[in-house]
Amino acid sequence: MEGIFTTLLDLIGTFAFAISGIRLASGKQVDWFGAYIIGLVTAIGGGTARDLLLDVPPFWMTDSKYFITTGIALLATLLFKEKLFRWHNTLFLFDAIGLGLFTIVGISKSIEAGLPFWVCIVMGAITGTLGGVIRDVLLNEVPLLLRKDIYALACVAGGVVYFACIQLKLSASLTELIAALTVILVRVIALRFHIHLPVLNSIKTNSGREVDQV
Amino acid sequence: MEGIFTTLLDLIGTFAFAISGIRLASGKQVDWFGAYIIGLVTAIGGGTARDLLLDVPPFWMTDSKYFITTGIALLATLLFKEKLFRWHNTLFLFDAIGLGLFTIVGISKSIEAGLPFWVCIVMGAITGTLGGVIRDVLLNEVPLLLRKDIYALACVAGGVVYFACIQLKLSASLTELIAALTVILVRVIALRFHIHLPVLNSIKTNSGREVDQV
Amino acid sequence: MEGIFTTLLDLIGTFAFAISGIRLASGKQVDWFGAYIIGLVTAIGGGTARDLLLDVPPFWMTDSKYFITTGIALLATLLFKEKLFRWHNTLFLFDAIGLGLFTIVGISKSIEAGLPFWVCIVMGAITGTLGGVIRDVLLNEVPLLLRKDIYALACVAGGVVYFACIQLKLSASLTELIAALTVILVRVIALRFHIHLPVLNSIKTNSGREVDQV
Numbered sequence: 014m015e016g017i018f019t020t021l022l023d024l025i026g027t028f029a030f031a032i033s034g035i036r037l038a039s040g041k042q043v044d045w046f047g048a049y050i051i052g053l054v055t056a057i058g059g060g061t062a063r064d065l066l067l068d069v070p071p072f073w074m075t076d077s078k079y080f081i082t083t084g085i086a087l088l089a090t091l092l093f094k095e096k097l098f099r100w101h102n103t104l105f106l107f108d109a110i111g112l113g114l115f116t117i118v119g120i121s122k123s124i125e126a127g128l129p130f131w132v133c134i135v136m137g138a139i140t141g142t143l144g145g146v147i148r149d150v151l152l153n154e155v156p157l158l159l160r161k162d163i164y165a166l167a168c169v170a171g172g173v174v175y176f177a178c179i180q181l182k183l184s185a186s187l188t189e190l191i192a193a194l195t196v197i198l199v200r201v202i203a204l205r206f207h208i209h210l211p212v213l214n215s216i217k218t219n220s221g222r223e224v225d226q227v
Numbered sequence: 228m229e230g231i232f233t234t235l236l237d238l239i240g241t242f243a244f245a246i247s248g249i250r251l252a253s254g255k256q257v258d259w260f261g262a263y264i265i266g267l268v269t270a271i272g273g274g275t276a277r278d279l280l281l282d283v284p285p286f287w288m289t290d291s292k293y294f295i296t297t298g299i300a301l302l303a304t305l306l307f308k309e310k311l312f313r314w315h316n317t318l319f320l321f322d323a324i325g326l327g328l329f330t331i332v333g334i335s336k337s338i339e340a341g342l343p344f345w346v347c348i349v350m351g352a353i354t355g356t357l358g359g360v361i362r363d364v365l366l367n368e369v370p371l372l373l374r375k376d377i378y379a380l381a382c383v384a385g386g387v388v389y390f391a392c393i394q395l396k397l398s399a400s401l402t403e404l405i406a407a408l409t410v411i412l413v414r415v416i417a418l419r420f421h422i423h424l425p426v427l428n429s430i431k432t433n434s435g436r437e438v439d440q441v
Numbered sequence: 442m443e444g445i446f447t448t449l450l451d452l453i454g455t456f457a458f459a460i461s462g463i464r465l466a467s468g469k470q471v472d473w474f475g476a477y478i479i480g481l482v483t484a485i486g487g488g489t490a491r492d493l494l495l496d497v498p499p500f501w502m503t504d505s506k507y508f509i510t511t512g513i514a515l516l517a518t519l520l521f522k523e524k525l526f527r528w529h530n531t532l533f534l535f536d537a538i539g540l541g542l543f544t545i546v547g548i549s550k551s552i553e554a555g556l557p558f559w560v561c562i563v564m565g566a567i568t569g570t571l572g573g574v575i576r577d578v579l580l581n582e583v584p585l586l587l588r589k590d591i592y593a594l595a596c597v598a599g600g601v602v603y604f605a606c607i608q609l610k611l612s613a614s615l616t617e618l619i620a621a622l623t624v625i626l627v628r629v630i631a632l633r634f635h636i637h638l639p640v641l642n643s644i645k646t647n648s649g650r651e652v653d654q655v
Contacts, residue, residue: 038587040643046594047587048641061494066275066285071494074560090641132288146365151574153583155367159252159261166260213262213304215254280489280499346502360579369581373466373475380474427476427518429468 023118026111027079030056031086033108034148036097041152045087051148053083058144063119063136067126105204106197113196116141116168117189120175134172141168141196163203166210171196237332240325241293244270245300247322248362250311255366259301265362267297272358277333277350281340319418320411327410330355330382331403334389348386355382355410377417380424385410451546454539455507458484459514461536462576464525469580473515479576481511486572491547491564495554533632534625541624544569544596545617548603562600569596569624591631594638599624 034055038048057073064071073079090097097104119140123133142158142165149156158164175192183191202208248269252262271287278285287293304311311318333354337347356372356379363370372378389406397405416422462483466476485501492499501507518525525532547568551561570586570593577584586592603620611619630636 035641039641041583041587042640043583043587044638044640046638050587050593065279065493066288068282068284068496070496074494074556077557077559080559080563094642128288129291131291131294135294150364150578151584151587153367153581155255155257156365159255159257159264159365165264210258210260212256212258213249213253214308279493280502282496282498342502343505345505345508349508364578367581369469369471370579373469373471373478373579379478424472424474426470426472427463427467428522 019114022110022114024078024082025107026114027056027082028086029104029107029111030115030144031083032090032097032104033145035087035090037148037152037154039090039094043152045091048090049083049087051151052086053080054151055144055148056083058147059115059140059142060119060144062143063122063140066136066139067122069122069126106201109197109200110193112141112164112167112200113171113193116171116196117175117193120172120192121189130176134169134176137172137175138165138168141165163199163208163210167196167199167203170199233328236324236328238292238296239321240328241270241296242300243318243321243325244329244358245297246304246311246318247359249301249304251362251366251368253304253308257366259305262304263297263301265365266300267294268365269358269362270297272361273329273354273356274333274358276357277336277354280350280353281336281342283336283340320415323411323414324407326355326378326381326414327385327407330385330410331389331407334386334406335403344390348383348390351386351389352379352382355379377413377422377424381410381413381417384413447542450538450542452506452510453535454542455484455510456514457532457535457539458543458572459511460518460525460532461573463515463518465576465580465582467518467522471580473519476518477511477515479579480514481508482579483572483576484511486575487543487568487570488547488572490571491550491568494564494567495550497550497554534629537625537628538621540569540592540595540628541599541621544599544624545603545621548600548620549617558604562597562604565600565603566593566596569593591627591636591638595624595627595631598627 031052034052035048038051043051057071057079061071061073116137120133120137122140123136128136145164146156146158149158171192174195175188178188178191245266248266249262252265257265271285271293275285275287330351334347334351336354337350342350359378360370360372363372385406388409389402392402392405459480462480463476466479471479485499485507489499489501544565547565548561550568551564556564573592574584574586577586599620602623603616606616606619
C-alpha cells in the first residue's frame, strides 16, 4: 500500500474521519480546539489502539501529516461550514474510502506481526471503527457502531475477502484493492438499500424486576 | 490455573460476562452485531487492559475461544431470551465465578511479571471489573462499578486473601481456590444482605456556585 | 525534576487532581470506593496513557505514593467536605500546578524516549489532561476539556515555551520551571479574564436532514 496513490487515499480517509468528528462536535457546546481534538481522535484513534495491541509505536508519532490534515479539516469546516452539508454524499464516500483503507492497513500491519487470520480481521475492524467509537463516547452518545451494524460488519466482510484473495494467490496489491472495495461497496449498498441487522429487544420480566443488574 | 477444570471455569466466566453485556445492550436500540461487540468487550476488556499494562500480547489473540463463547452467548440470548431471566440467580453466580476467576488470573499473571503485591491486587481488580466499566461507558451509563462498591472491593478482598495464603505458605492451587472463593462469597453475601458502602454526597456551597468546575 | 521539591509538587498535583475527581463524583450516587476510583483515574490516567504510548511500564507500578495520596484526598473530602469549597481558589491553584508539573513530566519522559518535539508537546498535553477526560467519561459528562479550551491549550503553550527555552540553551531546571509556570499562568489568566476560544456552532441543513450521521 505504498506510493503516492496510497498516501493520497490515507489523507482523504484522515480528512473524512476528522470532518465526521468535527461535524458531530458542532452543536455540542464544544470550542474550536475541542473540535480539533474530536476530529483528531476520530482519525487516529483506531490506528492508535491497533498499534498499542500490536505493541508497535503509534503510527502518528513518526509522521505529522495526520495532525496537519485534521487542522485543515477544522479550517475547512470553519470557512465552508454552510456549504459543507451539500457535500454530504461526497463526505460519505470519503468516509467509506477511509474505512476501507484503514481496515486494510490494519490487516496488513497485523499480518506483518504474524497474527492468525481471524485476529487480523478483528484488528482491521478495530483500526477502521474505534476512532468513531471514541468520538461518540467523548460526545456522550451511544456509539453509532453499535446501532448501525453494517459499519463494523463491512470491515469484517473486507477482511474475509482479503484472506479469500490470499488463498486464491492473488498479488498483494490486487488483494488489498479488492478487499478495500468490498468494505466500501458493503457500506454504500447497505446505506442505499437501508440494510440493517435486527435490533436486540429488551428482556421483559414477569415481576418487572431489573434483570440486567448483574 | 491450568487444566480442564480451569478452562471450564474460564468459559463459564466468559459466557456469564458476555451475557451480562448482551442483556444490558438489549433495549438500547443496539442491533445483533452491536450486542455481540458489547458482550465481547465485557468479557475480554479487563484482561486486555491488564495485558496492555503488563506489556504482554493480549490473551485473546492466541485463542479464539473467547470470541466463539461470546457468539454462543448471543445465540443463547436470541433463542432463549424469554427464559433467560428465570436463570437470574444462576447467571449472577456465573458472573461471580467469572469475577473470582478473572481476578485470580490477573493476580497470577502480574506475579509472573514480577510486580509488587499491591500492584498485583490492583491488576486483579482491573482484570475482573474493567470489561464491565467499558460496557457501561459504551452504553452511556455511569459504571455500575462506581455505584455497587462490593464489586471492585470483592476483587480487592480476594487479592488480600491471595497474598495472606502465600504468606501462610499454602500451595499455589489452594491459594487460588481460596482467593477465588473469597471474591465469590463477598459478592454473594453483599448482595444477599444488601451490604453497601455509603454514597458520597455532593458538596453544597453557600453561594450555590459550582465548585467542581476545576 | 528530581528532588524533594519536585516530589512535593508531584504529590500536590496528584492530591489536587484526585480531589477534582472526588468532588465531581460527589452528588452522582457514587459510593466511597467509587469516588476513590474516580479520584485515582483522574490523578494517574494521563500518565498511564502516556506510558502505554511510550511503551514503558506505567509509573504508578513502582511507587505506591499515588494510591496513598488519593486515599488521603478521599479522607480529607469525607472529613472536611463542608470546608473544602472555601478552598476553591487554593484547589484551583493546586490543580493548575499539577497540570503544569504533569505536562512537563510528560514532555521530559518523551524527550528521553527520543520523540520529535511536536510529539513531546502532544504527550505533555495527554499527560496533563487525559485523567480529567476519563473522569468525565466515567461520570457520563462531555469532557470539560472539550468545552474549556484553555485547559489543553495551556499544556500546548507550556510545551512550545519548553522547546523555545531549549533553543535558547537554558539549563534543564530553568527550562522546566519556565515551562511549568507558563502552563499555570495561562490557566490562571484565562480563568481570571474569562478568555475562551469560540464555540463551534452546529451545521444547519436546508432539509433538516441529519448531516452528521456518517
